[in-house]
Amino acid sequence: MDISSLAGLGLAMAAIVLGAGSGMGALIDMPSFFITVVGSIGGMMIAAPKDVSFKFFQAIMMGIKEPKIDAVEILKTLYSFAEKARREGLISLEADLEELDNDFMKDGLRAAVDGTDPEEIRKILEIKMDLFEAEQGKWSGVLNTWGSLAPAFGMIGTLIGLVLMLGTLNDPTTIGPKMAIALITTLYGALVANIFTLPIAEKINRRTALQVNLLRMITEGILSIVSGENPRLMEEKLKAFLSPDDKKKYESEKEG
Amino acid sequence: MDISSLAGLGLAMAAIVLGAGSGMGALIDMPSFFITVVGSIGGMMIAAPKDVSFKFFQAIMMGIKEPKIDAVEILKTLYSFAEKARREGLISLEADLEELDNDFMKDGLRAAVDGTDPEEIRKILEIKMDLFEAEQGKWSGVLNTWGSLAPAFGMIGTLIGLVLMLGTLNDPTTIGPKMAIALITTLYGALVANIFTLPIAEKINRRTALQVNLLRMITEGILSIVSGENPRLMEEKLKAFLSPDDKKKYESEKEG
């Protein structure tokens, strides 16, 4: 679980509930929910690729579930592989490949062990990085689309409500309550956009950037191993990819 | 037919109809339709290239009709061509070209069979990719333009309605209904933008990205065949272009 996503969701909803106070019930209206949420999901399904458009709930969960990304562990593994390859030859890594649970590193190293040309390995890994980014972007893209359509459908709902209300102004005392209901769709649109979709899309995008940085580190590491570079030099180069926190952690674990 | 586009259109319109309920009739107004839809089509025609601007309906249909894109099938074809070229020579592919229904692959392979320089083949195929992207972008661009003009013409209609209404406030009881009609153009503008144009433009753009990825795969495949690369290595490289789903499908079909 991604703690900051969960805490953020909690805080944002607490702010709404406390802001509404005892009037919370007045903010709930099923037809408004239908027109805003279902309508904007409809719009999103028009825009989204087929394989993604029926899985919007899964897209939201992507922002809340947290994939394990341990850059320190990966650098250690690459370092130990580099040393082993130097001592016992590249071929000696074959036995270790099966135990790797990082598919990107596994595929790259297998290609290396198979004797593929380094330039080809780089090309394959770069295509894989591009595809990974595109895959991730598909999910955040769906949430961004939803997040931009939700306020639009909220406004559509409010406009429908206003037109219906203004057309039949026979009883002035009902203007207020009717207008209140008309405004609820705009409120729902803003909530969907600013709590459940846009921030989660941004979390996915930022996480993807970190993951791609890691894939870049792995690529450099594998190519360094293939070229038989000094493991210390490789380590120095790969440490540049670590965030300040991870760098400190790596160095303290190495000494410890 | 693109199921998610159709389902999305259905959902979005259901949301509107159910939201309006029995007041649906009050939302229909032909002059408002004229000012918003015809006006924004006019604006779009000013902006669009001549060969596209009279075909806005065709642009919408592009988002609903679904072109067959079978990456798995294409990879299989390329693999079998690579094997045949290795066994019987590049020239042996000539007989297979006529049966190909993918023009891009056909043109690229014919150039290969004709003995064109690999660097020239890459250049030609890259120009073709650029042109394909530009062609597709012309259609999504027209819808995006329309989608940004529709709300503007909706607002223009509402402003005209308000000015006319405010200028002749002799009977206060008619304010409501007149204002209701004035707002309908804004509603129409929002519907055109958020259901019929912007989401469809986005679908076209996302689909184009997938198709260009496929063209890139074909380009790499043809160049690999020309250079007489090992078909297994080519397969490994091209598999990197497949989405996770397609990759699984390809591997299971290969084994099966």
Place this chain on the structure above:
Amino acid sequence: MDISSLAGLGLAMAAIVLGAGSGMGALIDMPSFFITVVGSIGGMMIAAPKDVSFKFFQAIMMGIKEPKIDAVEILKTLYSFAEKARREGLISLEADLEELDNDFMKDGLRAAVDGTDPEEIRKILEIKMDLFEAEQGKWSGVLNTWGSLAPAFGMIGTLIGLVLMLGTLNDPTTIGPKMAIALITTLYGALVANIFTLPIAEKINRRTALQVNLLRMITEGILSIVSGENPRLMEEKLKAFLSPDDKKKYESEKEG
């Protein structure tokens, strides 16, 4: 004349006129016109380069007048030049240069005939392409600036109208008409932006993209002629630059 621009202008204005109906007269107000149109032209003149800022009318005309772009004709010319150069030598093209009315092709070919280094020719033609794009962008840029300032000056006019009206609310019956007049500037701003400037700027930009594509085709063609490439291969490469429609036209004219 660009038919789709003219038809679009007609449609958009028809929508406005029909939408206003018999109230058209109420939408015309000279001070509002002055504050919105003259004010935004003032803002545009601050922003625009000196040599463009007094020619905004010419910028609008650029979107309506249609330059002749005949890609098919150009490809035919290049093909015939390639054949002649192959048969009779590059120098034989000198006689044909004078008759060319395409300055870009003429300058490039003259440089070729003069024996300029191919890499230099490419460099010169690329600078010319950049400059052409910048020149065109100057005109569309002016219209885009105007189009973003017009609604702002419309809002400024409405705010001035509201402030003046609210400051002297002595007679409630005059509120309506005064507010109507205040809103007219916003209406004018929306009309200037969405009919006369932004769509025309977009047309210029899209046309420029097509023209640059053509210049790229000419560049490749000239370099191909200089390098003495087979005219058939050059033709194949240049055909990739044609749109699907032009490609069909070129092929049918060749056969015919």
Place this chain on the structure above:
Amino acid sequence: MDISSLAGLGLAMAAIVLGAGSGMGALIDMPSFFITVVGSIGGMMIAAPKDVSFKFFQAIMMGIKEPKIDAVEILKTLYSFAEKARREGLISLEADLEELDNDFMKDGLRAAVDGTDPEEIRKILEIKMDLFEAEQGKWSGVLNTWGSLAPAFGMIGTLIGLVLMLGTLNDPTTIGPKMAIALITTLYGALVANIFTLPIAEKINRRTALQVNLLRMITEGILSIVSGENPRLMEEKLKAFLSPDDKKKYESEKEG
């Protein structure tokens, strides 16, 4: 002085004054001026680099003062230098350097005379171009920031006015005038943004683009001189950097 900037400022302000008519006095309110203009200057100072943030007036003046950019003169100078260098050797240019008032050309040529490697000269000149662009962008950036904050502070002022007014609705007859004052901040924000900041920032940016184009011409010219290229060929290449107007002027002055 930049005539179009001055004329634009005049036109825009004339539009405001004529639009307001005899009510001009009602549009002037010192507290509103303070909250909008001083507040947004405050926001801009938070955002801007320290060395720029106290010089916002100077930034505005940059758009009104017009630096002399004479591309024709520069091309003539480069051409005469190229001829002299060819006749009398690169070293002969040393005497002419002191009289140059274009620092960029002077530094580049001095490096050339000093025998610096052409690749190094290009690198130095490209860094200088980047820095020049960054310097200019700092000033236009400050105006853009101010221009986006001014409407925000206008809205903040209006919100404060509305909250204060709505909280004490004891006398309905004062609503109008109070609301008029509340709206004045929004008006001021729009005026600051659309007359004094955003258009001037755009003028600076467009002028910078022209200047960078000129620096690029000078760079190509110097490198051509260093490599001992034929002055006629250099002239042909550099002419591609001239705008159509400047090109005509250059050619007529050469003949004359």
Place this chain on the structure above:
Amino acid sequence: MDISSLAGLGLAMAAIVLGAGSGMGALIDMPSFFITVVGSIGGMMIAAPKDVSFKFFQAIMMGIKEPKIDAVEILKTLYSFAEKARREGLISLEADLEELDNDFMKDGLRAAVDGTDPEEIRKILEIKMDLFEAEQGKWSGVLNTWGSLAPAFGMIGTLIGLVLMLGTLNDPTTIGPKMAIALITTLYGALVANIFTLPIAEKINRRTALQVNLLRMITEGILSIVSGENPRLMEEKLKAFLSPDDKKKYESEKEG
């Protein structure tokens, strides 16, 4: 401390306080503060990476605290290193490394002293630059996200207030004050966005650009030292990275 940030904050808040005058108390409302500020912090925590999202206060402080960036000092150091390396060999710099407090320069020079290949040094330093930019961007990004969510939560608060108010219009005299409170959340959202987040994010971004420019200068300097380039030539090249002010300062200090 960054003087312009502090002065800007002071000016902006003075504008608000003076604008509100004696009505300042009416602008303070704790539930509105909660819904807007806490709600938008919640949204920001959903969007932000985990290691940043609990440190929004630290992000704000980054814009106010001013890191020491002394380009002149760094250029002097690099020049003295270049001279020493030329006289006594690259290895002689080892003793000076410990005293350097610029980690980037220290790591780069150590790699140089260790005999690392120049191309590798460039690669490592470029990765470090990218990572530095990403790190800084994480902080400004968090503030930008917060700044775009705050007005949205302000609007959410206002919508909740309006819905609750309109639903219970039993006493017309309470409309004003209730609406005043509803508007306060929109006001808070605008204040958070336009004073505390967006301008500070921009300051961080602009400062990062200056710092990256400096890192680029250091990189060029180290590579120049490694290649044994003439210190005068290196100085000339690196001076191109200085701003006009710093250049003047550097030259006067050198002479002095």
